[in-house]
Amino acid sequence: MQEELTLLQAINAALFDALTADQSVVIFGEDVGGNGGVFRATEHLQTHFGAHRVFDTPLAEALIAGLALGMSTHGLRPVAEFQFMGFIYAAFEQIISHIARMRNRTRGRLSCPLVLRAPYCAGIHAPEHHSESTEALFAHIPGLRVVIPSSPEQAYGLLRAAIAHPDPVLFLEPKRIYHSIKQAVDRQAEWPDLSLSHRVCIGTDLTLIAWGAMLAEARQATIWAQSNNISIELIDLVSIKPLDIDTILSSVQKTGRCLIVHEAARTCGVGAEISARVQEQAWDTLLAPIMRLTGYDTVMPYSKLEHLYLPNHHDMIGYIQKLMEYPE
Amino acid sequence: MTLHCIPFSPPQQHDNPFDLAQCLAPNLKLACALPEFATPEWLLDIYEQMLIVRQLDEKATILQRTGQLGTYPSSHGHEGISVTLGKTILSEDIFVPYYRDQGVLLQRDMRPRDILQYWGGDERANLHGNHRDMPVCIPIATQCTHAAGIAYALQYQNSEQVVVCSLGDGATSKGDFAEALNFSSVKNLPIVYVISNNQWAISVPLEAQTAAKTLAHKAYAAGCHAFRVDGGDVIALAHTFQLALDTCRTHQGPILIEAVTYRLCDHTTADDASRYMPEAEREAAMKIESIKRLEDYLHQENILNANKIKSLHSKAKQHIEDEAAAAAQLNEAEAVEIFDSLYADLPNELKNQRTHCIHKAQSCKKN
16 A cells, blocks of 8 residues: 655554554544644544544643553553653653663563654744754663654654554654655555664765754755765664664765764764764774764754754755865 | 622631541540451451561661661551551552552562562562552652553553552642642543652651642542541541542542551651651650551450560561561672663663673672
8 A cells, every 4th residue: 555645644644553453552642632633643543543542631741651651561552642842841750760761670570662752853933842852862761762754654664663662662753844755655564673774875985864854954965965976875863762873883984984963952962972983983994073063052043043053955065075075 | 790709718627528537546436336347357467467567667777777778768657558558459450659658569469578679779679569560669759640541541441450559748749640630530540549648758847748728638629539538547548448449440530548647757768857857746646656556456455465466566577587588588680680671672782781781790790
């Protein structure tokens, strides 16, 4: 069954198919019921599957995370929606202190097969708190998995895999590209491994690592590079935690150059961790310093200035040129 | 027409249903007819179980003071609540504890040695006890939303089981408690929240915690039923818990119970209550606490005599000594345990760290 879907429609399709496939799947969050979610990711699901399987919670994020935990340890497979990543912090204690720890705390007696979905990233001209990318906060939590899709096809498979996975998964949705790409999605295809990065294109001169909405910008930079005889190996990180460091290392060992792009703030960002690992394990193959192109270490600006905060493909091209010229 | 603004006044303490349920009053008189379940055998069993909890707490404190155990929270003043609650919850029900619930856990397949293993710093203790119960929850009130999630799962599965979530008075100040109680009422979940109100959250007294007349009043805003019960009266406690569980089992909604007691010990072994707890208040509470009250009643009714009381104390003490000896014999945890239950399958990036840890453990053993 092949359909042309946007990333948002792919998420809706994955939720629909997961609810159909497994009676233990339940979906809840703020406005996800009759309203179908503020972005419509859960549209029609309550009508189709009933209010016991798809329901609105009171407006309480810590509750949403805690409920998911309790359901998951006792037979259900909850998929909880946080309306925006900027509102997930009230649930942070539940995620870091309980969801990510329950399996370890009970030495495997209880586990939390659950998915926490949250739209994240900037670029939709939203009010304050609706545009941050704080995936690094969650990448620091042992016991948690964090994944970010960058295309409709990937979003479908990743979400199905996340819901079926025995570990708790934070599933971050790049809302800037919810509607921007349409792609054929095969709903029968095998789901990807949650832990693996995806080599988008093979190259020999420079490894470019990006994820989420930044991947679209990275593709444009890659196209520019091709026309300028620079061969880019583009890696879609996909799994923020755990890191698929083997894929990254094997690429950098081949290219000798590494550029990491993320829209999150720079300091202690995921790029810092990738950079450190590459330095530790592939330093002898490097032809140039590892570079990061990131958001600033500032508060995410309101919509008027967000274009200045966000890395774009022009910035990437500048960095690619710099790296290719190194050390001259 | 003038616009009327009528101030809402919260109900006062004397309003039903927030009278303190009581049967065995502090003066050892019965405030009501003795319920059928309160046979001499039942009372004796409760008494013996409470002695075991008291002995465990005393032993654990000694072990901590002599460097053989980590920080430990005694439950002096809670024994009546814990033991009657533990006796009332069915084994197929699900218990969601906080950290002062050893008296309940001992009724749910946990042994004193398991409790000592836990506070001795060994996660393997959480493999023991009722296998569907949640482990001890340390961050205050956060277990309340887990309990609501479990109750939702039970309702979804058309189960007859009930969730019992235990918390202290300080927990009622946290959002997690309010959010969980609110949701439980919205969904009419089969869940009993039991507040052991011991008047203190470490050093902060109840009047600094809330201006509500009672903690049971907090059920009002959530649209939830509530009971208030004398935490030193094992008969009223058992009756109240049974009523609440029966009510939830027949899908008549969540229930909040405030069991009123007094913390007769430090918050934990890391605390010194003499810095803040008025001595007179504590002494007054000592006179009406659950173990002494039941002991005096059983003595008064000639169910126990002084010799028998002494021998039951010795029996409980010996049991705990045996358990502590067993706890001391436990094999040591292996290095790999730090890693092996973190994920269903250990991610590749952690495998090197696991190997490193194994080597570190080996070199620690050699040194």
